[in-house]
Amino acid sequence: MDYTASAKQIIEKVGGKENIVKILHCSTRLRFSLADFDKVDLDGLKQIDGVLGAVIATGQCQVIIGNNVVEMFDEVQAQVGQIDGNKKAGNAPKQKWYEVLLDFVIGIFQPLVPAIAGGGVLKSLLMLFALFGWVNEKGDVYQVLNFVGSAPLYFLPLLVAITTAQKLNVNVLVAVSTVSCFVYPDMVTALGKGINLFGMGVNNITYSSQVFPAILTVLFYALLEKYITKYCPKPVRIFLVPLLCMAITVPVTLLILGPLGYVVGEGFTSVILFLFNHFGWIATAILAAVLPLMVATGMHKAMIPYAVSSMSAMGKEVLYLPASLAHNISECGTCFAIALKTKDEKVRATAISAGISALFGITEPALYGITLQNKRALLSVMISSLVCGGFIGILAVRAFALVGPGIASLTMYVDKNDPSNLVHAIWGFVASIVVSFILGYFLWSDQVSEEIEEEKNDEPVVLNNAEVEKLVAPVEGKQIALKDVNDTVFSSGVLGEGVAFEPTNGQLKAPIDGEITMVYETGHAVGMKTMGGSEILFHIGLDTVQLKGKYFDVKVKTEQMVKKGDVLVEFDLDKIKEEGFDPTVIMVITQANDNQVLLPVGA
Numbered sequence: 044m045d046y047t048a049s050a051k052q053i054i055e056k057v058g059g060k061e062n063i064v065k066i067l068h069c070s071t072r073l074r075f076s077l078a079d080f081d082k083v084d085l086d087g088l089k090q091i092d093g094v095l096g097a098v099i100a101t102g103q104c105q106v107i108i109g110n111n112v113v114e115m116f117d118e119v120q121a122q123v124g125q126i127d128g129n130k131k132a133g134n135a136p137k138q139k140w141y142e143v144l145l146d147f148v149i150g151i152f153q154p155l156v157p158a159i160a161g162g163g164v165l166k167s168l169l170m171l172f173a174l175f176g177w178v179n180e181k182g183d184v185y186q187v188l189n190f191v192g193s194a195p196l197y198f199l200p201l202l203v204a205i206t207t208a209q210k211l212n213v214n215v216l217v218a219v220s221t222v223s224c225f226v227y228p229d230m231v232t233a234l235g236k237g238i239n240l241f242g243m244g245v246n247n248i249t250y251s252s253q254v255f256p257a258i259l260t261v262l263f264y265a266l267l268e269k270y271i272t273k274y275c276p277k278p279v280r281i282f283l284v285p286l287l288c289m290a291i292t293v294p295v296t297l298l299i300l301g302p303l304g305y306v307v308g309e310g311f312t313s314v315i316l317f318l319f320n321h322f323g324w325i326a327t328a329i330l331a332a333v334l335p336l337m338v339a340t341g342m343h344k345a346m347i348p349y350a351v352s353s354m355s356a357m358g359k360e361v362l363y364l365p366a367s368l369a370h371n372i373s374e375c376g377t378c379f380a381i382a383l384k385t386k387d388e389k390v391r392a393t394a395i396s397a398g399i400s401a402l403f404g405i406t407e408p409a410l411y412g413i414t415l416q417n418k419r420a421l422l423s424v425m426i427s428s429l430v431c432g433g434f435i436g437i438l439a440v441r442a443f444a445l446v447g448p449g450i451a452s453l454t455m456y457v458d459k460n461d462p463s464n465l466v467h468a469i470w471g472f473v474a475s476i477v478v479s480f481i482l483g484y485f486l487w488s489d490q491v492s493e494e495i496e497e498e499k500n501d502e503p504v505v506l507n508n509a510e511v512e513k514l515v516a517p518v519e520g521k522q523i524a525l526k527d528v529n530d531t532v533f534s535s536g537v538l539g540e541g542v543a544f545e546p547t548n549g550q551l552k553a554p555i556d557g558e559i560t561m562v563y564e565t566g567h568a569v570g571m572k573t574m575g576g577s578e579i580l581f582h583i584g585l586d587t588v589q590l591k592g593k594y595f596d597v598k599v600k601t602e603q604m605v606k607k608g609d610v611l612v613e614f615d616l617d618k619i620k621e622e623g624f625d626p627t628v629i630m631v632i633t634q635a636n637d638n639q640v641l642l643p644v645g646a
Contacts, residue, residue: 050118058082068116071407073106095411109408150210163444166192167454200257207261225250252355256304324436331366331432364442373427374409375401376479404449415535427479435471514554520546541631566595578634585625
């Protein structure tokens with residue numbers, strides 16, 4: 044791969060050097076904060092060599108690279124050079140409240156994973172070596188390396204203070220200094236003996252390895268810093284602001300925030316354990332089965348706070364990481380099966396590369412390169428994940444390090460007190476790769492690839508095999524492939540086959556005779572059933588539910604019969620664009636009956 048050429052094109056498609064405010068990367072994605080998101084060419088990004096996909100989410104332009112993300116990041120950063128620190132991120136699409144919350148949580152917990160994972164895997168390797176008699180548990184080498192592995196979890200409050208302060212853009216060193224007070228040895232001793240502040244007793248809480256007390260502490264400190272800085276005289280801010288912030292925050296945390304954060308953390312872990320204890324292997328199986336969709340939409344990140352909390356509270360995790368083992372290795376087995384069976388050289392090359400990545404715990408190349416582009420591959424992965432996730436759940440496999448499960452990180456399942464836990468994890472690994480390989484091999488057909496190529500060539504997409512029902516375009520405008528829609532739920536084909544349009548006017552019309560089955564209250568979505576029994580969903584624009592009905596005039600009602608060409612909804616195309624929403628109109632066959640449905644060709 045020519046990183047220099049690809050990096051140059053990426054920079055160009057995100058709006059050029061002058062549009063970049065900040066560049067970060069995670070394990071598979073380049074993450075750009077931009078001054079003007081309207082300058083991004085998502086379709087152009089997806090065509091660049093080495094780019095698996097591109098989306099705008101959580102206030103960032105995310106360019107999915109896969110295993111080569113570090114090399115691509117280094118080249119992009121080298122070409123961009125020094126970024127003007129005074130530039131501010133611009134008009135990213137508006138986020139819903141839960142997206143803002145998720146972004147905040149991910150911003151805190153995601154950077155913690157490398158340190159926790161490194162320490163956890165080191166400890167698991169030490170335990171494995173001790174089981175084999177390769178290292179003496181009483182020896183100094185073992186003890187020192189064990190301290191190295193334990194330190195990230197013990198000092199987790201300090202790490203959380205750093206990431207929270209960075210996310211809130213407050214003084215990191217003052218935030219860390221404040222939180223460090225709660226793991227200061229003399230403070231720990233004093234809490235054990237009993238402390239009374241302002242006539243109120245202080246709970247004796249062990250703050251080491253805790254995350255939520257540290258988050259609440261830094262949140263409170265951030266509010267104080269902003270307020271005190273506003274009224275503090277400039278000549279004395281350098282010492283008076285941190286002095287007051289620390290002096291107020293520590294007592295408030297000891298009396299209120301610390302106990303509250305402790306209860307939140309315990310409750311968070313208890314909820315997951317309740318689900319696991321009452322549903323057991325079923326919970327593991329279901330989570331493993333839906334992980335492909337969660338990873339595709341980024342919702343798996345919401346599991347990280349639980350996993351970190353569980354690891355710090357109990358030293359192990361019993362649900363998410365065991366389920367991830369089934370999913371990751373199922374992605375691997377399916378990709379290897381497809382690589383063996385397909386006659387398409389491009390698909391084979393992609394499948395081999397993606398399969399190797401999944402084998403080592405990185406699934407996004409497999410998801411975006413193979414699984415989400417093909418229903419049969421997705422079905423293979425989900426069935427295998429369901430079956431093998433249940434198998435792993437029945438064996439009660441437990442994880443002891445927070446890292447993506449793969450062949451190189453299997454030591455994360457080493458249990459000093461139960462050697463069989465690693466054996467059970469290996470059984471789960473083998474079962475996942477075998478079951479997914481068999482399913483992938485027998486379910487895969489190059490016809491699926493042909494259907495994708497047909498869609499690219501604007502030929503009809505055939506869904507079933509009986510009487511034909513032919514649909515016409517529901518709007519005027521350019522027809523585009525469903526996979527090119529900037530919304531994973533639609534583009535992945537999870538809701539069904541379909542097409543999309545870049546509308547040139549504001550009328551949505553019935554593409555065939557049928558009955559209206561659903562009209563969404565905000566008017567941006569309509570459902571209908573054809574005379575042959577197939578069900579169709581129309582969706583006007585992306586995220587346009589946020590408009591709460593503005594600019595949409597619905598002309599039909601539920602149970603109304605319509606003829607081909609009847610106007611279903613009139614919408615103000617210009618106003619929708621002015622509000623910053625993507626106006627793409629999507630038509631998806633959510634359920635095809637015994638009839639054969641032909642999607643429209645061209646506009």
